[in-house]
Amino acid sequence: MEHILITEIDNQGPGDILGAIGGETDIDPAIIGNIDINGSKAFVEVNGKKATKLAKQLDGKKVGQSRVSVRDVDTENFEDLETVFEYSDRLKQLVELEREQEMREHEESIRTLSGQQREADGKAILHLRGRDEGNALEGKLVKFMRQHKGEPLPETEISVGDLVMISHRDPLLSDNPTGTVVQKTNYSITAAFDQPRSFIFGKGLRMDLYVNDITYQRMKDALTQLEEAKGALAELRNIFVGIQAPIPSDDKEVEEWFNGDLNESQKKAVSASLGADDFHLIHGPPGTGKTTTAIEVIEQAMADGKSVLATAASNTAVDNILDFLLDRSKEAVRVGHPARVTPKLKEHTLDSLIKEHPKFSQSEELRKQAFEKKEEQEEFTHPSGKYRRGMSNSKIKELAEDGRSSRGVSADKIQEMAQWIEIQDDIEELFEEADQLREEAVDELLDSKQVICTTNSTAGSELLEGRHFDLVVIDEATQATEPSCLIPITHGRKVIMAGDHRQLPPTVKNRKAAEQGFKETLFERLAEKYSGKRSMLDIQYRMHEKIMDFSSRQFYEEGLSADESVNTHTLTDLQLDINAFDNELMDILDPAEPVVFVDTVQLDAAERSRQGSTSKENPEEALWVSNMVDNLLRAGAYPSDIAVISPYDDQVDLLDRKIDVEDLEVKTVDGFQGREKEVIIISLTRSNKDDQIGFLKDVRRLNVSLTRAKRKLIVVGDSATVTSHETYREFVDYVKSWGRVVRL
Numbered sequence: 001m002e003h004i005l006i007t008e009i010d011n012q013g014p015g016d017i018l019g020a021i022g023g024e025t026d027i028d029p030a031i032i033g034n035i036d037i038n039g040s041k042a043f044v045e046v047n048g049k050k051a052t053k054l055a056k057q058l059d060g061k062k063v064g065q066s067r068v069s070v071r072d073v074d075t076e077n078f079e080d081l082e083t084v085f086e087y088s089d090r091l092k093q094l095v096e097l098e099r100e101q102e103m104r105e106h107e108e109s110i111r112t113l114s115g116q117q118r119e120a121d122g123k124a125i126l127h128l129r130g131r132d133e134g135n136a137l138e139g140k141l142v143k144f145m146r147q148h149k150g151e152p153l154p155e156t157e158i159s160v161g162d163l164v165m166i167s168h169r170d171p172l173l174s175d176n177p178t179g180t181v182v183q184k185t186n187y188s189i190t191a192a193f194d195q196p197r198s199f200i201f202g203k204g205l206r207m208d209l210y211v212n213d214i215t216y217q218r219m220k221d222a223l224t225q226l227e228e229a230k231g232a233l234a235e236l237r238n239i240f241v242g243i244q245a246p247i248p249s250d251d252k253e254v255e256e257w258f259n260g261d262l263n264e265s266q267k268k269a270v271s272a273s274l275g276a277d278d279f280h281l282i283h284g285p286p287g288t289g290k291t292t293t294a295i296e297v298i299e300q301a302m303a304d305g306k307s308v309l310a311t312a313a314s315n316t317a318v319d320n321i322l323d324f325l326l327d328r329s330k331e332a333v334r335v336g337h338p339a340r341v342t343p344k345l346k347e348h349t350l351d352s353l354i355k356e357h358p359k360f361s362q363s364e365e366l367r368k369q370a371f372e373k374k375e376e377q378e379e380f381t382h383p384s385g386k387y388r389r390g391m392s393n394s395k396i397k398e399l400a401e402d403g404r405s406s407r408g409v410s411a412d413k414i415q416e417m418a419q420w421i422e423i424q425d426d427i428e429e430l431f432e433e434a435d436q437l438r439e440e441a442v443d444e445l446l447d448s449k450q451v452i453c454t455t456n457s458t459a460g461s462e463l464l465e466g467r468h469f470d471l472v473v474i475d476e477a478t479q480a481t482e483p484s485c486l487i488p489i490t491h492g493r494k495v496i497m498a499g500d501h502r503q504l505p506p507t508v509k510n511r512k513a514a515e516q517g518f519k520e521t522l523f524e525r526l527a528e529k530y531s532g533k534r535s536m537l538d539i540q541y542r543m544h545e546k547i548m549d550f551s552s553r554q555f556y557e558e559g560l561s562a563d564e565s566v567n568t569h570t571l572t573d574l575q576l577d578i579n580a581f582d583n584e585l586m587d588i589l590d591p592a593e594p595v596v597f598v599d600t601v602q603l604d605a606a607e608r609s610r611q612g613s614t615s616k617e618n619p620e621e622a623l624w625v626s627n628m629v630d631n632l633l634r635a636g637a638y639p640s641d642i643a644v645i646s647p648y649d650d651q652v653d654l655l656d657r658k659i660d661v662e663d664l665e666v667k668t669v670d671g672f673q674g675r676e677k678e679v680i681i682i683s684l685t686r687s688n689k690d691d692q693i694g695f696l697k698d699v700r701r702l703n704v705s706l707t708r709a710k711r712k713l714i715v716v717g718d719s720a721t722v723t724s725h726e727t728y729r730e731f732v733d734y735v736k737s738w739g740r741v742v743r744l
């Protein structure tokens with residue numbers, strides 16, 4: 001039995017629905033079975049394989065007084081469908097909260113920065129004029145160019161799909177119109193407005209990026225697609241929302257490994273991933289080769305003739321996947337803005353590869369012709385309001401043919417306008433043909449590659465619309481919100497996610513959204529619910545075993561071990577000149593000691609807050625940290641081997657000013673996730689009498705901090721303050737037993 005779902009009905013009964021089907025469609029209401037109504041939704045049984053047709057015909061029509069949305073759905077059970085809607089409505093609301101938060105932050109930035117500063121940051125464009133470009137489906141089209149004719153636009157982040165705000169003098173007025181960018185060239189940005197105001201057709205305009213809306217829109221679209229999913233995607237969705245259990249599967253036996261170095265846990269994860277019919281999770285604690293393992297999954301799938309969409313939340317992580325694939329001589333195409341792709345990988349972007357496609361060259365040729373025609377067109381009068389006087393294009397052409405004047409406009413002017421319009425028709429035709437050829441070139445190119453690498457967000461771009469992949473692989477899946485991961489998933493039938501839910505979750509700006517669980521990732525939810533669908537990698541290739549051990553005990557049920565290539569490596573291998581160390585720092589910097597806790601409890605080293613800041617800084621601690629760095633450099637350590645990290649922005653800022661050394665990174669813990677260095681110095685910063693440790697409480701932040709160092713980890717902090725939290729107390733106890741505690 002097939003079904004359709006009608007939404008947005010308002011107090012109507014089965015009779016109204018049958019009446020609408022009879023009146024608005026050519027389908028016989030007799031084929032309708034049971035009608036189940038709940039609130040504004042109706043679930044309708046349809047016989048005779050007509051559900052798709054009926055949904056199409058009834059969608060947007062009136063049932064009683066209300067205009068309804070109708071879709072055919074792949075489920076037998078209304079309750080299940082309600083669960084799907086609850087899930088998607090909840091996530092759509094959280095996405096909206098986050099979007100509104102970002103909008104508020106933009107407003108704040110507009111308030112505090114000058115227009116010039118925002119233009120330099122790529123977030124605004126000044127000195128624009130607007131020109132009416134007629135109406136389109138999306139609303140009134142307005143094209144914005146620099147006031148000086150022919151001046152190109154500055155580099156800007158504003159791109160197609162973004163919401164922009166147009167202002168004249170005051171960007172903070174609440175009734176400034178907002179529109180969506182529909183086209184962007186080097187010289188102009190065209191945006192569509194629902195409610196434009198007349199000033200936007202003038203000069204002296206400023207365009208501000210209002211919200212980077214496109215990603216939020218794509219998340220919501222992905223959720224809508226899940227509501228409507230059929231087949232394998234519907235099954236995946238049902239598992240995600242909890243109305244269906246995962247499909248049991250056996251590991252796939254792999255005959256030949258592409259990467260001969262994989263360890264047993266990595267091989268097991270690959271076999272389980274390949275064997276799964278719906279999804280599998282590769283749980284990779286720090287340095288255990290998550291990406292290495294995901295790459296083997298991709299290579300095996302390729303060998304099986306499967307198409308693969310490989311994504312991650314950040315451009316850097318996507319580049320990393322592509323880099324691994326290229327290293328292993330695999331072909332892949334990178335979809336994404338070339339400006340956001342690592343320079344050495346640019347030649348593998350769609351933008352770059354497409355240039356070699358003959359249809360693309362043809363398309364460019366047509367574009368060139370169109371631009372030439374545009375120049376030619378400049379000679380003629382543009383049919384603007386002043387000369388147009390309400391006359392339509394066809395009217396103008398008609399009058400021109402008869403050589404007539406009209407409404408006070410001379411016959412000559414009408415001739416000129418008619419010529420302008422004719423050239424415009426040619427231009428539009430050329431552009432249309434050029435677009436068509438370009439689209440074909442893109443499709444042919446994407447068809448020719450087995451693997452497409454892109455960010456989660458760009459997986460929702462038009463370029464990939466309607467494309468299906470046998471396998472979707474998402475790296476860093478624990479750093480992306482659930483709707484973000486759903487964007488690539490809507491293209492797939494099966495999904496492999498790699499991540500680590502014991503490290504930091506995605507950043508969520510809106511507090512309410514965070515409280516309502518927006519930080520809980522799809523990976524984490526599934527990992528906790530279906531432990532059988534998770535393979536943990538258990539050998540790490542980064543840390544000395546003493547650096548690793550606390551994290552292993554605390555966060556991975558003692559499941560980690562250090563590969564023999566790293567388990568005993570220390571700074572002694574770097575052959576530093578220890579005579580260069582100050583005496584008072586000798587115990588701390590001792591190259592043979594991998595883990596040191598530097599206790600500031602006896603120092604006068606209290607934290608403080610900058611005016612108006614919610615962050616913290618600790619100048620005394622910063623002084624000691626920068627001394628340690630100076631000593632290490634003096635002893636011959638490379639700046640690129642050292643990183644200083646702190647959980648607090650203000651402390652990072654303070655340290656960064658004190659330690660001004662090229663190639664030596666000073667970063668927040670959150671900004672250093674996924675990275676590693678030979679030596680890591682952590683400045684915990686908190687030191688107060690009330691045992692307040694703020695967001696150090698999220699022990700996943702501690703886990704990330706402690707697992708960045710390969711050979712030496714120095715943690716600087718006030719034991720009295722931080723050990724008020726049990727995990728920190730256990731850490732200090734651990735260092736007492738297995739490392740070295742030095743009191744300053």
Ligand SMILES: Nc1ncnc2c1ncn2[C@@H]1O[C@H](COP(=O)(O)OP(=O)(O)OP(=O)(O)O)[C@@H](O)[C@H]1O
Binds near residue numbers: 266286289675
């Ligand atoms: N089986 C292996 N044998 C030797 N080296 C390996 C193996 N697996 C991974 N590595 C190495 O370990 C390092 C980390 O690998 P990879 O980048 O895949 O890890 P990850 O888990 O994705 O890292 P992160 O924790 O930073 O996200 C790399 O240098 C990689 O070459």
